[in-house]
Amino acid sequence: MGDSDTDFREMIADGWREALNDSERKQEMRRLSLVRAAGRAFGRKGFHKTTLDEIATELSVTKPMLYRYVKSKQEILYECHRIAISMAEEAHSAAMLSGRTPLERISHFAEDYVARITSTLGSCVVLTEFFSMTPEDTARIQTRRARLDRELRALVSDAIDAGEIAPCDPKLAVFFFMGAINGISRWFMADGPMEGPEIARVFAAHITASLNPTGKTALAG
Structure with missing residues (x-):
């Protein structure tokens, strides 16, 4: 195991131990530490073959200690x-407040979202496991995803109306760039050659270029 991999595991474990000792920050730090540790474990063996014992090992805690906070892998997947x-x-x-035009807002959204998921979740291939959640949790997440999808489609429609991009199907446009973003969890490594912010900038540029066949300049810096 490389030094960077060891350092990352120690960071996760430190976050878990700090969460145990700080009641005010405990819940959110516990969730993030769990998700990051589970993401690494699931990435090695897959969701269904990974045990809670292996996740506990990733966190450097005992399984009884882990059971104080989570009872199943489905809970971790939902988190x-x-x-x-x-x-x-x-x-x-944030994009709706920062972008001056619809296409700028799409770009700002893409860059911000990629930066957030790479910095907070790290390598989290478990994001590709959706229907392994309980039906109730699946429905909760699906409701929120559907609302976001409608809002992004509206942004694409606004960009078309503003003449920033050529007429297209907003539904397919959103499927295209959200599929690209969500696919990052399959290959991103926190200790890889490119850091999250750099990947975020590149993805935002590619998405903007793909949605802007008119050749207009849509982004400001």
Whole structure:
């Protein structure tokens, strides 16, 4: 195991131990530490083959200690999707305030969302596991995803109406760039050659270029 991999595991474990000792920050730090540790474990063996014992090992805690906070892998999976959709919603809200035009807002959303998921969730291939959640949790996440999808489609429609991009199907446009963003969890490594902010800038540039066949300059810096 490389030094960077060891350092990352120690960071996760430190975050877990700090969460145990700080009641005010405990809940959110516990969730993030769980998701990051689970993401690494699931990435090695897959969601269904990974045990809670292996996740406890990733956190450097005992299984009884882990059971004080989570009872199943489905709970961890739900937390991962809850955190991810929350970050997407926050990125959308920020983009609506920061972008001057619809296409700028799409770009700002993409860059912000990618930066958030890579910095907060790290390698979280478990995001590709959606229907392994309980039906109730799946419905909760799906409701929020559907709302975000409608808001992003509206942005694409606004960009078309503003003449920033050529006429297209907003539904397919959103499927295209959200599929690209969500696919990052399959290959991103926190200790890889490119850091999250750099990947975020590149993805935002590619998305803007793909949606801007008119050749107009849509971004300011």
